[in-house]
Amino acid sequence: MLFRYCIKNKGVFIEKQKNLTTKNKGFGMIAPIKLKTKDFILTVEFEDGQIRQIDIRTFLGSCAKTDEIKKSKVLFDTAYIEDGMSITWKNGFSLDPDVVYDGGTIVRALPATGNFNKVITALKKLV
Numbered sequence: 001m002l003f004r005y006c007i008k009n010k011g012v013f014i015e016k017q018k019n020l021t022t023k024n025k026g027f028g029m030i031a032p033i034k035l036k037t038k039d040f041i042l043t044v045e046f047e048d049g050q051i052r053q054i055d056i057r058t059f060l061g062s063c064a065k066t067d068e069i070k071k072s073k074v075l076f077d078t079a080y081i082e083d084g085m086s087i088t089w090k091n092g093f094s095l096d097p098d099v100v101y102d103g104g105t106i107v108r109a110l111p112a113t114g115n116f117n118k119v120i121t122a123l124k125k126l127v
Contacts, residue, residue: 031084032097037077040070043107044087044100052104059103065093 034045045051056076060066068091069076078090086094 030097030101032081032087032100033084035079035081035087037079040073040076042079042087042100044097044104045108046097046101049108050101050106051108052100053107054100054104060095065089065091069093 036043082088088094
């Protein structure tokens with residue numbers, strides 16, 4: 001799978017690409033499981049329970065593919081999760097979910113369940 005993304009390098013946005021295969025899944029990546037689009041706001045729920053949001057108009061750099069998405073609400077609304085690993089639009093642009101996870105606004109933080117709850121309980125005992 002080919003990801004295309006924009007990065008800001010010394011004030012200039014540059015279109016980059018990298019190849020990912022299903023072997024890459026699970027190496028530091030928290031997979032997206034649901035997404036919603038509304039008014040150029042992309043809301044993504046991740047497998048760890050967190051929900052993050054980005055405003056696509058201000059978050060993405062300026063490249064040919066991203067400019068198309070930022071100018072067309074119809075195209076923006078075509079976002080979907082491809083192969084459980086990338087957020088992709090019908091024009092072929094893919095966004096690495098780590099970008100949303102690391103740079104998005106937290107809508108819902110990690111739920112206090114499972115192992116996380118055990119860690120919190122153990123920490124409270126230490127205090």
